[in-house]
Amino acid sequence: MKTLLLNKEEVSRLISNREVIEAVENAYKAFNSGQVEQPEYLSIHMPAPRGEIDFKLGYYKVNETISMKASSGGFENNPASFGLPTGMGTIILFDARSCALICVMDGSLITGLRTGASGAVSVKALARKNASKITSIGTGNQARMQIRAINEVMKIDEIYAWSRTAEKLAKYKADIESEFGIPVIITETKKEAVEQADVLITTTRGVGAPVEAAWVKPGTHIVAIGTDQFGKQELEPEIFRNAKIVVDSLAQCAEKGETWHPLNHDIITRDDIHGEIGEILLGRKPGREHEDEVTIFDSTGMAIQDITTADRIYQNAIAQNVGTYFEFFS
Incomplete structure (x- = not known):
């Protein structure tokens, strides 16, 4: 089983604003059509001057996809202290039929886009x-x-x-x-x-x-x-x-x-x-x-916004042969 890895630059090339808008519209409709399981999201507030990190999890029954996103913000010292953005994100996608990990992608751009x-x-x-x-x-x-x-x-x-x-x-x-x-x-x-x-x-x-x-x-x-x-x-x-x-x-x-x-x-x-x-x-x-x-x-x-947007990116990546594959299980 191979897992696809997509960095921020690759994610940016794999979806347009119009596609994101369509994905978010689909997400909202799915949420109000009984097609989504979405637990309450969790947050950890770090000691000052650091910010917070949120975790959002969801299951989209239509395409049998589970996503989990970790998204941080408010880490204002990151650029000077670590050479990193003040906020970052990571999304992981699972095939709900087996719960196999199918994709790891940058989530900071997706959060902003969706x-x-x-x-x-x-x-x-x-x-x-x-x-x-x-x-x-x-x-x-x-x-x-x-x-x-x-x-x-x-x-x-x-x-x-x-x-x-x-x-x-x-x-x-x-x-x-x-x-x-x-x-x-x-x-x-x-x-x-x-x-x-x-x-x-x-x-x-x-x-x-x-x-x-x-x-x-x-x-x-x-x-x-x-x-x-x-x-x-x-x-x-x-x-x-x-x-x-x-x-x-x-x-x-x-x-x-x-x-x-x-x-x-x-x-x-x-x-x-x-x-x-x-x-x-x-x-x-x-x-x-x-x-x-x-x-x-x-x-x-x-979370359903992340799922529909990330799934569109994942499908586009497969179609365009973009990204790097790695294996946890041979």
Whole structure:
């Protein structure tokens, strides 16, 4: 039995943004069709100044694949101390029929790609059809991933950006304008940026003052990405009071996502949550129903997204004869 090994560069060559978006749409539909077993994910928080490492495991019954991903983040000293990124990931795939290990691949790129694709899927389902202005609160790698994916499903005329770090803002502006030719307007305050948004993307690490409800204009679609652990927060809970709330996983978002905060403050109840995005994609529940509706997509990330994306990469690698094989068992 041979196992395929794929490094980050190989993974990057084996899948397009459009394929990732399709894989994530399939993941959400599968999750709400009884085709997935997905235990609660585990996290280990390391002593400061280190960050955290998460473990996500899932079984996709349709293609008989099991995946396990280890994903770290917040290790800010890594570049200087070890010459490594601040976050890394590894995905391992098993054939569920035998539980044989079939592939080991870099998971850091996949995490970024499928998280970016989740925002794009939510924009297709929930943003206004004439939306043209994006606001990015946070300007790191995931902010770029969101733009790359959303650019596949929406015509972006302008991007408003805010970050606490002027150097990161300047680099984000230069990178995005060079890659896409879309003008990036840097704002003095977070409030100024949010007030411009047709689509508001929050990709911080869930620290700092949250986006305030008074800043959000009617008709805004919010892609809430940065809160995936208890204790993180990007949005004032009051934003949820009159919004249409859509989550990737109700179980996860109610316990670890942005949705936990309005639940905890008794601003909403679980009955006020419109549904999971897979239900909308399957046509079981409506998406946006009027132009002035504020919609929120709370994404904590799910193992099934990793499975469908990683499986597509694995199949493409076999078809294109990419990667290196090794054997545990002869």
